Amino acid sequence: MLYLNNAATSWPRLPSVISAVRSSLENPPAEAGRTGFEDSLLKCRKAVSQLYNAGRASQIILTSSATQALNQVINGIPYKKDWEVISTKAEHNSVLRPLNHRAASDNGHVFYLDPDENLTSEIARNISPRTSLVVCNHVSNVTGQILPVIEIAQLCHRHSIPILIDDSQGAGLVRLDYASFSGEVYIAAAGHKGLLGPPGTGILILPESCSLLPWLTGGTGIHSDDPLQPDLLPLKFEAGTHNTCGIDGLHAGISHVIENTPEKFATVRRNVIDYFMEKIPDGYQAVGVTRNSFATGTVSITHNRLTPIELGLSLRDIFSIETRWGLHCAPLMHRYLETYPKGTLRISAGNETTTRDIEFLLEALEEVSML
Amino acid sequence: MRIHSVQKLSDCIGSTKIIRCHIDTAIDEELMMTLSANGELKYYSHFPAPFFKIKQPQFLLEGIIGSDNFRLTYEGSDITSLINFLSIFFEIESDLPS
Numbered sequence: 001m002l003y004l005n006n007a008a009t010s011w012p013r014l015p016s017v018i019s020a021v022r023s024s025l026e027n028p029p030a031e032a033g034r035t036g037f038e039d040s041l042l043k044c045r046k047a048v049s050q051l052y053n054a055g056r057a058s059q060i061i062l063t064s065s066a067t068q069a070l071n072q073v074i075n076g077i078p079y080k081k082d083w084e085v086i087s088t089k090a091e092h093n094s095v096l097r098p099l100n101h102r103a104a105s106d107n108g109h110v111f112y113l114d115p116d117e118n119l120t121s122e123i124a125r126n127i128s129p130r131t132s133l134v135v136c137n138h139v140s141n142v143t144g145q146i147l148p149v150i151e152i153a154q155l156c157h158r159h160s161i162p163i164l165i166d167d168s169q170g171a172g173l174v175r176l177d178y179a180s181f182s183g184e185v186y187i188a189a190a191g192h193k194g195l196l197g198p199p200g201t202g203i204l205i206l207p208e209s210c211s212l213l214p215w216l217t218g219g220t221g222i223h224s225d226d227p228l229q230p231d232l233l234p235l236k237f238e239a240g241t242h243n244t245c246g247i248d249g250l251h252a253g254i255s256h257v258i259e260n261t262p263e264k265f266a267t268v269r270r271n272v273i274d275y276f277m278e279k280i281p282d283g284y285q286a287v288g289v290t291r292n293s294f295a296t297g298t299v300s301i302t303h304n305r306l307t308p309i310e311l312g313l314s315l316r317d318i319f320s321i322e323t324r325w326g327l328h329c330a331p332l333m334h335r336y337l338e339t340y341p342k343g344t345l346r347i348s349a350g351n352e353t354t355t356r357d358i359e360f361l362l363e364a365l366e367e368v369s370m371l
Numbered sequence: 372m373r374i375h376s377v378q379k380l381s382d383c384i385g386s387t388k389i390i391r392c393h394i395d396t397a398i399d400e401e402l403m404m405t406l407s408a409n410g411e412l413k414y415y416s417h418f419p420a421p422f423f424k425i426k427q428p429q430f431l432l433e434g435i436i437g438s439d440n441f442r443l444t445y446e447g448s449d450i451t452s453l454i455n456f457l458s459i460f461f462e463i464e465s466d467l468p469s
Contacts, residue, residue: 307382308382309380309382309389310444313380313389313442314422314433317420317422317433317435317438317442318415318418318419318420318422318435319418319419319420320419320420325382326381326382326383326384327382327383327384328383329383331384341383341384342382343382343383367415367418371413371415371422371424
């Protein structure tokens with residue numbers, strides 16, 4: 001099988017990740033606060049901190065997914081009266097749905113702006129005294145477009161507004177230097193994509209000065225007589241038993257990224273997608289391509305006649321090529337790109353994808369277009 | 372021959388209606404020819420997996436020789452004609468999507 005769905009989940013798994021998960025399950029439990037062992041999660045927190053240059057390990061929250069990390073911020077921020085949030089049409093449902101639920105239950109308002117070259121100035125234009133949060137994708141999961149989150153974070157800092165960056169697609173590929181940020185900056189990311197960890201893992205990086213309230217409360221294994229969630233990082237935001245085997249796997253994945261560097265993996269992915277773009281067969285069009293689209297190895301295409309699902313199923317059934325069709329959980333982005341409701345066929349390379357793989361894909365796309 | 376399970380294939384919002392029917396036998400060329408009665412058959416035997424498609428007025432049937440399933444793409448909400456067609460060749464043991 002040729003797997004080109006790495007924007008969803010990285011595959012194949014690294015042997016070191018498999019080994020770490022296996023070892024975690026085979027050894028006696030070492031759950032923080034619940035056994036006599038030391039915090040086995042500390043090494044993973046330190047690896048995240050190293051990758052993002054993010055300071056103290058206690059500011060690294062380990063979650064079950066990017067969705068949980070994003071929900072924690074969206075539902076934990078103290079909102080102003082008649083609040084407003086500014087976000088973009090490039091967001092995944094893991095941002096859109098929590099924001100929309102929050103707005104519906106709390107009489108708030110969310111502005112979703114076009115992710116075009118005017119994004120930063122449009123955010124500036126929409127900021128008001130009621131703006132409580134800005135939420136912005138770092139890299140689109142549909143097109144691979146990189147959004148100017150550094151510039152937007154600076155703008156937020158000038159206005160003393162917290163910003164939440166969804167780095168699910170960029171993590172492990174397009175470096176964010178957390179120490180270079182000022183202000184209240186939160187970064188959420190999935191563990192099973194560019195960080196190469198297992199599914200069921202995610203991270204949330206907190207600022208040193210943090211106004212966030214815990215969204216999920218429960219057992220922590222410490223301060224058991226406290227009727228409320230202990231005000232102690234990181235456990236303030238980590239109620240419940242950790243996915244320790246997943247986190248050990250995530251640590252192995254992030255260690256591999258640190259050792260090889262995100263830049264190396266981004267170059268591999270960019271090169272194969274550049275090669276694809278040079279030779280894209282007649283009848284196919286790449287969608288939403290911008291100057292910096294291919295750093296994560298993701299490109300979305302459409303065909304003049306065949307729908308994305310027809311393309312994807314034919315590639316899978318006939319050629320054993322795994323891609324992803326449809327809306328990619330990003331309905332506003334597809335409306336923005338004018339590819340709604342059928343969506344696109346997304347091709348997303350991995351760190352091991354070769355030009356030979358892309359040649360096979362190109363041949364398959366040629367054949368499928370004759371159907 | 373039996374259809375023992377039917378899987379709905381999603382394009383996120385259901386704008387394209389596609390189901391995959393799993394049958395109790397591997398499709399061979401004889402079955403392909405039988406299914407193509409009154410339809411327009413195209414057979415791509417040179418593909419890595421020998422692929423065929425049969426166009427009928429109400430739907431499109433696509434499959435791989437040697438595989439134990441085929442896909443049906445249909446339009447509209449009424450699948451009566453689909454059920455009628457399948458009933459000619461198969462005993463249907465699974466609910467079809469409404």
